Amino acid sequence: MKTLLEVNNIECHYDGRPAVSDLSLQVNEGDIVCLLGPSGCGKTTVLRAIAGFENVHKGEIKLGDQVLSRAGYTRPPHQRNLGMVFQDYALFPHMNVCQNICFGLRDMSKLAMKTISEDMLNVVGLAGFGERYPHELSGGQQQRVALARALAPNPDVILLDEPFSNLDVELRERLSIDVRNILKGQGITAIVVTHDQNEAFAIGDQIGVMHEGQILQWDTAYNLYHEPENRFVADFIGQGVFLKGTLIAPDTINTEIGHVKGNRAYEWPKGAAVDLLLRPDDIVPDDSGELIGRVINKAFKGAEIMYTLQLSTGSRVLSMFPSHHLHEIGDEVGIRIAADHMVAFQSNEGI
Numbered sequence: 145m146k147t148l149l150e151v152n153n154i155e156c157h158y159d160g161r162p163a164v165s166d167l168s169l170q171v172n173e174g175d176i177v178c179l180l181g182p183s184g185c186g187k188t189t190v191l192r193a194i195a196g197f198e199n200v201h202k203g204e205i206k207l208g209d210q211v212l213s214r215a216g217y218t219r220p221p222h223q224r225n226l227g228m229v230f231q232d233y234a235l236f237p238h239m240n241v242c243q244n245i246c247f248g249l250r251d252m253s254k255l256a257m258k259t260i261s262e263d264m265l266n267v268v269g270l271a272g273f274g275e276r277y278p279h280e281l282s283g284g285q286q287q288r289v290a291l292a293r294a295l296a297p298n299p300d301v302i303l304l305d306e307p308f309s310n311l312d313v314e315l316r317e318r319l320s321i322d323v324r325n326i327l328k329g330q331g332i333t334a335i336v337v338t339h340d341q342n343e344a345f346a347i348g349d350q351i352g353v354m355h356e357g358q359i360l361q362w363d364t365a366y367n368l369y370h371e372p373e374n375r376f377v378a379d380f381i382g383q384g385v386f387l388k389g390t391l392i393a394p395d396t397i398n399t400e401i402g403h404v405k406g407n408r409a410y411e412w413p414k415g416a417a418v419d420l421l422l423r424p425d426d427i428v429p430d431d432s433g434e435l436i437g438r439v440i441n442k443a444f445k446g447a448e449i450m451y452t453l454q455l456s457t458g459s460r461v462l463s464m465f466p467s468h469h470l471h472e473i474g475d476e477v478g479i480r481i482a483a484d485h486m487v488a489f490q491s492n493e494g495i
């Protein structure tokens with residue numbers, strides 16, 4: 145696959161302090177990638193640098209073989225052929241949907257504009273809404289119009305900044321899947337910034353997890369969850385607890401709940417103190433299991449129930465049971481560890 149957008153070792157400053165440092169990423173044509181991270185980690189700064197709203201102090205940003213930004217040079221946003229979709233939709237309230245969509249189209253006949261705006265409304269599932277005004281649309285519909293407006297000039301890449309965060313949770317997930325299908329259907333390359341991992345999982349082919357101005361892991365959702373490369377990613381993505389243990393063989397860790405054998409070989413010395421990550425799906429119900437956990441908390445999630453279980457040693461683990469395994473607080477349940485994807489870090493390792 146051809147690389148379309150390249151960000152090479154960029155650094156961005158505010159008031160002389162770096163908000164992003166030595167950050168690199170590559171986006172292939174037709175891919176949707178996400179920048180995911182907690183508030184203040186620098187995601188929006190990266191997106192704004194790609195859009196041309198922030199200067200880079202080091203490194204460069206390239207689209208194909210054209211340099212968009214480097215130290216001392218920032219090609220203006222309107223000359224980058226990039227589309228933007230913002231969190232607050234940013235539709236013009238005094239223009240109808242059709243006029244909003246056509247806003248970025250220049251040097252075109254009225255008829256050509258009408259055809260494009262009707263095409264775009266079809267693409268985003270809003271055929272027939274062209275005459276309405278933004279206040280006559282729901283939040284989800286407004287965001288679809290914002291997407292149609294960004295797609296209309298046929299940009300090389302679309303940048304979406306927290307595009308669903310003004311919507312309620314259910315709609316957010318549904319719309320992120322819809323938007324993914326729309327972008328994929330159009331073969332559009334996109335970069336999405338979000339702090340919501342479910343959204344990133346639903347929309348991104350690749351996800352970069354950011355922390356303090358850097359990307360700590362660039363990977364698929366599956367690998368971020370099952371093969372986190374560092375403690376920050378392990379903590380930030382998904383749920384789980386760390387249990388203390390000792391490495392007794394490269395693929396086996398002795399813990400307070402016995403030996404756990406996994407699919408990875410660690411090269412640390414035998415006897416090394418480690419923290420073993422146990423995800424809720426690593427602990428499964430087993431009525432005949434020797435291991436017992438006492439239910440101290442539960443959260444019904446429809447198809448599943450998330451139990452917090454206290455072990456006889458006092459440690460707590462999380463466990464996701466199919467929801468017909470209904471237990472009450474205080475019940476003792478048999479469990480077993482099924483941690484094929486064994487993830488551990490040396491105990492003294494920072495993030």
Ligand code: ATP
Pocket residue numbers: 158159163181182183184185186187188189190339
């Ligand atoms: P959020 O999810 O809260 O939007 P973010 O990950 O997008 O956060 P950025 O907005 O990129 O983070 O901010 C990165 C860092 O740069 C933060 O420490 C922030 O306070 C700082 N920063 C952002 N914009 C400015 C600005 N205009 N002036 C000074 N500092 C800024």
